[in-house]
Amino acid sequence: MSWVTQTLSSSIGKKLVMALTGLFLCSFLLVHMSGNLQLFKQDNGLAFNVYAVFMTTNPLVKTISYGLYAFILLHAIEGLYLAYQNRQARGDQRYVINGGSANSSWFSRNMAVLGTILLVFIVVHMSNFWFEYKFGYVPYTQYEQNLVTGETVATPYEGQIKSKLEEYIREESNTRVVIAKDLYRSVMEGFKNPLLVFFYVLSMFAVSFHLVHGFRSAFQTLGLNHPKYNPIFNFLGIGIFGIVIPIGFALMPLYFFIKSM
Amino acid sequence: MEGNMNLTLKVWRQKNKKTAGKIETYQLTGISPDMSFLEMFDVLNEQLINEGQQPIAFDHDCREGICGMCSMYINGRPHGPKDAVTTCQLHMRSFSDGDTIVVEPWRAKAFPIIKDLVVDRSAFDRIQAAGGYISVNTGNAQDANSLPIAKDAADEAFSAAACIGCGACVAACKNASAMLFVSAKVSQLSLLPQGQPERTMRAERMVAQMDEEGFGACTNTGACSAECPKEISLEHIARLNREYLGAKVSSDKV
Numbered sequence: 001m002s003w004v005t006q007t008l009s010s011s012i013g014k015k016l017v018m019a020l021t022g023l024f025l026c027s028f029l030l031v032h033m034s035g036n037l038q039l040f041k042q043d044n045g046l047a048f049n050v051y052a053v054f055m056t057t058n059p060l061v062k063t064i065s066y067g068l069y070a071f072i073l074l075h076a077i078e079g080l081y082l083a084y085q086n087r088q089a090r091g092d093q094r095y096v097i098n099g100g101s102a103n104s105s106w107f108s109r110n111m112a113v114l115g116t117i118l119l120v121f122i123v124v125h126m127s128n129f130w131f132e133y134k135f136g137y138v139p140y141t142q143y144e145q146n147l148v149t150g151e152t153v154a155t156p157y158e159g160q161i162k163s164k165l166e167e168y169i170r171e172e173s174n175t176r177v178v179i180a181k182d183l184y185r186s187v188m189e190g191f192k193n194p195l196l197v198f199f200y201v202l203s204m205f206a207v208s209f210h211l212v213h214g215f216r217s218a219f220q221t222l223g224l225n226h227p228k229y230n231p232i233f234n235f236l237g238i239g240i241f242g243i244v245i246p247i248g249f250a251l252m253p254l255y256f257f258i259k260s261m
Numbered sequence: 262m263e264g265n266m267n268l269t270l271k272v273w274r275q276k277n278k279k280t281a282g283k284i285e286t287y288q289l290t291g292i293s294p295d296m297s298f299l300e301m302f303d304v305l306n307e308q309l310i311n312e313g314q315q316p317i318a319f320d321h322d323c324r325e326g327i328c329g330m331c332s333m334y335i336n337g338r339p340h341g342p343k344d345a346v347t348t349c350q351l352h353m354r355s356f357s358d359g360d361t362i363v364v365e366p367w368r369a370k371a372f373p374i375i376k377d378l379v380v381d382r383s384a385f386d387r388i389q390a391a392g393g394y395i396s397v398n399t400g401n402a403q404d405a406n407s408l409p410i411a412k413d414a415a416d417e418a419f420s421a422a423a424c425i426g427c428g429a430c431v432a433a434c435k436n437a438s439a440m441l442f443v444s445a446k447v448s449q450l451s452l453l454p455q456g457q458p459e460r461t462m463r464a465e466r467m468v469a470q471m472d473e474e475g476f477g478a479c480t481n482t483g484a485c486s487a488e489c490p491k492e493i494s495l496e497h498i499a500r501l502n503r504e505y506l507g508a509k510v511s512s513d514k515v
Contacts, residue, residue, distance in 0.1 A: 011478035086436035089477030099337030103487035223503030
């Protein structure tokens, strides 16, 4: 066994893999959040749909996204394996009475449970939108944006376009015309379903709890435990990844659900 | 020492490593609140001996909180309900008359039960032997001022050296991880000039031995530090991570 595999398969090495992949997934959440905020833009989904094309065609983004899928799998598989191994370490007989709540937080003790919920969520979420967008049927929409007033009119587009996005300027009427797959509509339709909205919001609680522990835990694993920097990790871990990000994501299905009522 | 506390004790009884154990219930009367938890067990054992039963085996030695022998999992917490005390320093005044107290041994695959509440903690000895030492020349002690050590470093090393190796960290951890113990030992020596010659080798070998013994991996729940009778800080685990990963990327051992 080379020193690299030996290091990565040691208990601290496995933690390192969990920490680095976890932090990468955290950074993805920031990108995902900032991009998806375009769902709230009152333009019938023009900005969001153009963004969706960019995210699925740009070679750099595509490369990173394949890395992302790999890291999600690695984080999940390694995490479940560690949870199994750690459970084995207790031995055959477990405690009759165990007062875990006296010494640690509930979510820190249940990272594997929370992570499993998130894995199920990711599968559902990707099959709802990502799979539909890439392999399923998503209708096209034609946007006509008046370049002077900024007013946008969206109409269903029945024809076929060669690339994923068609964009041109109509000089005579001073309008920008964009034809793209209308993922925005899929989102809007999807979140009419109250069960799906409930599942999404519930999953965001899991995101919050998982990250409140996970984000700060990652830095501890990297050896970064220092009174100068801990307040920053706490602020980011609790404030941003534990509160702002999950609430931001939960607002998206809620927004579309309320809009559809 | 007579008292007025009446208690119900539920104690894990297990004949040996191989047979299955179970919880047995005992009634105790006239316990003084000034007794230590172990003295209460002494009273119970006298009672059992008088009744012709096997006394309960439990580990104890100094009974003043420094040897690290006592190891009881009391009402779901290592060393009982109070912070920063060992079982021997826990007194019955921390409980109320009429309480039911459940006492179990440490539970970890790496700490097999020998009998009743006694577990085999020699895994810790093997981890210590793997690298928890320094090399010094024998003979007269050298002049104390020949090795200057900063006060901060000495204090930090001492906070790690306070570890008595009782294993409460392993018992409290949901993963039965020995990270706090190993981190205290690695930390203590890596902070001092005397520990420098074996520094990288120590981190590598002690972690390797820890993994081999079958302890779980750390998930940073912090239960170990919260339950540690010597209040060893999680900062030592962060230092161990730095020491280990640094050793792995830089040591000559390929």
